[in-house]
Amino acid sequence: MKIALIAHDKKKDDMVQFTIAYKHILEKHVLFATGTTGLRIQEATGLKIHRFQSGPLGGDQEIGALVAKNEMDAVFFFRDPLTAQPHEPDVSALIRLCDVYAIPLATNMGTAEILVKGLERGDFTWRNIIHEKN
Ligand SMILES: O=C(CO)COP(=O)(O)O
Numbered sequence: 001m002k003i004a005l006i007a008h009d010k011k012k013d014d015m016v017q018f019t020i021a022y023k024h025i026l027e028k029h030v031l032f033a034t035g036t037t038g039l040r041i042q043e044a045t046g047l048k049i050h051r052f053q054s055g056p057l058g059g060d061q062e063i064g065a066l067v068a069k070n071e072m073d074a075v076f077f078f079r080d081p082l083t084a085q086p087h088e089p090d091v092s093a094l095i096r097l098c099d100v101y102a103i104p105l106a107t108n109m110g111t112a113e114i115l116v117k118g119l120e121r122g123d124f125t126w127r128n129i130i131h132e133k134n
Pocket residue numbers: 006007008009033034035036037038053054055056059060091
């Protein structure tokens with residue numbers, strides 16, 4: 001599956017801990033990330049990640065483009081709900097596209113735990129049907 005990993009600055013430590021904890025699951029998938037998040041994860045875990053631009057420079061939109069092509073299978077986006085983001089419209093647009101295409105989206109650690117375990121258990125096989133149709 002193709003998985004996107006994104007975290008706002010105050011959530012990056014959480015994302016790093018999450019990817020360390022679930023490296024054994026994540027390493028079986030094709031990983032994408034916004035620029036700084038991807039760098040932090042790579043440094044901490046050694047996971048292979050395709051890095052897009054940093055979020056404020058268009059990274060969320062690049063990931064959104066893959067969602068719009070129905071190519072992204074899950075998005076882990078640890079948002080910071082307490083800090084204003086200069087690129088808030090991009091953040092909203094990505095979340096909206098996940099809803100348009102029914103892409104599983106975790107915006108906090110609690111949901112992420114459940115989603116990543118579903119990934120391990122094979123709950124994402126329905127995505128293969130979508131890929132076959134495309
Ligand atoms: O801003 C972001 C998501 O909206 C994340 O971007 P970075 O991973 O480059 O910090």
